[in-house]
Ligand SMILES: Nc1nc2c(ncn2[C@@H]2O[C@H](COP(=O)(O)OP(=O)(O)OP(=O)(O)O)[C@@H](O)[C@H]2O)c(=O)[nH]1
């Protein structure tokens with residue numbers, strides 16, 4: 001609530017222009033301050049009014065919401081949590097539970113494609129103010145249920161796990177107040193209500209909490225509807241069903257439903273990256289109450305790590321890849337080294353330093369048939385981060401790239417090029433399970449190539465940049481995601497951003513800035529009223545976000561900046577980026593050919609939904 | 624075919640198998656890096672090269688998770704030695720060896736040797752507990768408990784798997800492999816109790832195995848004129864080995 005109130009109390013000015021209006025793509029390339037300023041002011045009166053005046057606490061809410069169930073009745077019958085007599089009596093003094101509907105949402109595939117599209121959320125099921133009590137109730141139910149669990153002791157059902165999980169979040173006492181106060185809980189359960197994962201606390205201790213969640217989901221389902229979210233003053237509860245899995249986010253981070261949903265999708269896709277969608281579906285088709293933890297045991301840290309990254313790394317918010325700035329000549333020579341070290345069935349060669357991308361080389365057919373989605377790369381990088389404990393070795397592991405193809409495995413070779421420092425990581429993806437020695441041989445050659453050019457020391461010198469290098473006094477930080485870097489957008493969406501420096505050097509301040517960016521992002525991408533431009537005066541800084549057909553930009557200025565000078569600064573910033581473009585981005589990912597008879601797909605790859613389906617894709621059939 | 628590098632070509636292959644969390648990665652880390660540190664559950668398998676005298680020994684540290692079970696036989700292909708690891712405080716971890724892991728070794732060399740290793744002995748055994756990490760826990764050091772050397776409480780973990788259980792498993796494995804016990808290495812020499820935490824018996828384990836697979840290296844050298852050994856050759860060996868299908 002804080003932020004919203006703050007918006008209203010401090011005369012925050014939100015200016016925006018409507019989609020397809022002034023900030024047309026063509027105007028942006030040669031953007032000048034005057035044009036931008038005009039674009040903003042021309043829409044001042046009406047929009048700022050709408051923006052600030054009528055909005056409730058939840059930006060995503062719109063008048064078009066369908067409330068499909070109300071009264072306190074409906075929730076009761078199905079709410080028999082496994083832990084006890086069910087929480088029904090607690091509902092007595094609460095008023096309404098409203099749940100939005102989305103028809104046909106239960107299709108497991110396809111659903112993930114749609115998540116990013118703004119219109120998809122337009123029927124999103126927010127609830128309105130009358131729901132405070134009932135949503136509070138759900139949260140209460142969730143916490144109460146866990147109390148009951150404790151009383152009963154952990155579920156007596158034997159699980160296939162003989163191990164106690166290593167000390168981590170899992171050991172947390174789920175009855176403690178501190179457990180409830182986590183900013184964002186994430187739960188994964190099976191359709192049968194079996195716990196699969198909980199970000200905090202042991203899933204088993206939470207089995208009746210999850211039972212309650214599943215009861216909610218299935219209750220709404222009986223009416224051919226899908227529960228999507230529940231709001232309270234404090235919390236947003238977002239539900240997502242993906243095939244036989246149900247994912248739930250309980251958050252007090254004030255993020256938009258759309259953002260939380262995108263995060264749940266990352267969690268689902270990380271699970272798919274380990275098991276493949278096909279096998280998850282197959283497992284549950286055979287045995288509805290299968291305990292998926294048997295297969296995921298040991299992967300909790302990977303999911304924990306993912307959720308920490310999602311909270312701290314804006315790449316996830318922007319669905320774009322962060323490159324390490326590098327002189328283009330150096331980047332090209334690295335690419336060439338990768339390009340030369342190939343073996344049959346090698347499809348991606350990726351070089352990473354300091355968790356940022358150095359270069360990526362792809363198999364030709366891959367480029368024509370599908371592209372590597374940033375999300376897949378993020379999941380891959382998270383997996384590397386989580387498996388790098390013993391860094392001297394060469395890792396060989398199956399991994400699925402869920403957006404590329406959710407049903408197939410690639411085999412990933414992961415090795416560090418600079419032991420014992422382990423900052424430069426090589427990732428080679430093959431479609432051949434048996435190719436380890438051949439792929440490891442590619443690494444030897446890459447090692448040699450790098451040594452010959454002394455590339456490692458050049459990479460070591462590469463570093464991110466400071467916002468002060470832009471030469472705009474009040475500019476503290478920014479995130480710029482271009483759509484127009486030649487060739488590359490279609491292949492790999494990237495963004496650039498300087499280091500977060502003072503006053504954002506502490507953990508708290510950093511996450512506060514990220515929260516502000518998330519807020520701006522949710523406004524820009526609001527399903528009910530997407531904005532093109534937002535000027536937001538916050539307490540300790542001023543932010544300006546702008547999206548055009550050619551880029552998406554978030555900037556953060558010192559609080560004293562005026563609107564005119566912010567616009568002016570953005571003009572300078574865009575010029576600076578243009579000048580540095582070759583260094584900041586991978587211009588066109590190089591290619592190689594490792595498939596003897598690349599069978600060309602008939603489909604073009606123009607659209608955003610070009611997903612290979614395996615059957616008409618020559619090289620995928622090799623999997 | 625890419626031309627293989629002339630350097631660091633592995634001479635022999637050793638694979639570590641066992642349920643998740645028994646301490647496979649920790650054991651290897653203790654042996655290679657001389658330390659015990661926090662680990663993350665292994666994904667897939669991790670390949671290491673250990674220079675041992677003039678030899679390059681390749682070691683596969685595999686993931687114990689069921690999720691990666693399908694890869695096990697690939698990692699075992701052509702192995703000269705397999706370390707089957709369990710946790711002395713978890714009976715189930717010994718059961719899993721028999722249930723899930725022994726059959727993976729079907730792709731190993733026909734003369735593959737097996738070691739059964741009960742790890743985390745520090746939790747149950749005063750001797751293993753008291754070993755000083757600095758001394759790398761070599762087997763000869765059977766010094767009495769030294770209160771000063773270990774700040775933690777003495778072991779009070781319940782030992783669920785006895786050495787006899789491991790010895791019994793060893794002979795069942797030989798049976799499964801259709802090998803006569805008399806012609807194989809004796810169980811007493813092939814069953815170990817170790818602690819990756821204190822280093823107890825860790826060097827003993829690896830160096831005993833290395834010295835046992837040496838004959839295998841020598842034989843390969845004699846067979847091939849070229850200085851490099853093609854690991855792929857192990858595929859041919861597969862058909863010739865005694866059948867033990869399940
Ligand atoms: N007390 C004690 N703990 C150990 C010992 N070895 C390993 N551990 C602990 O056991 C846990 C698992 O160790 P890992 O080495 O990761 O187990 P792993 O067998 O490699 O597990 P996967 O990679 O999942 O198959 C870690 O928390 C280690 O700290 C030991 O000798 N003594």
Ligand SMILES: [Mg+2]
Pocket residue numbers: 647648649662663664665684685686687
């Ligand atoms: Mg391991």
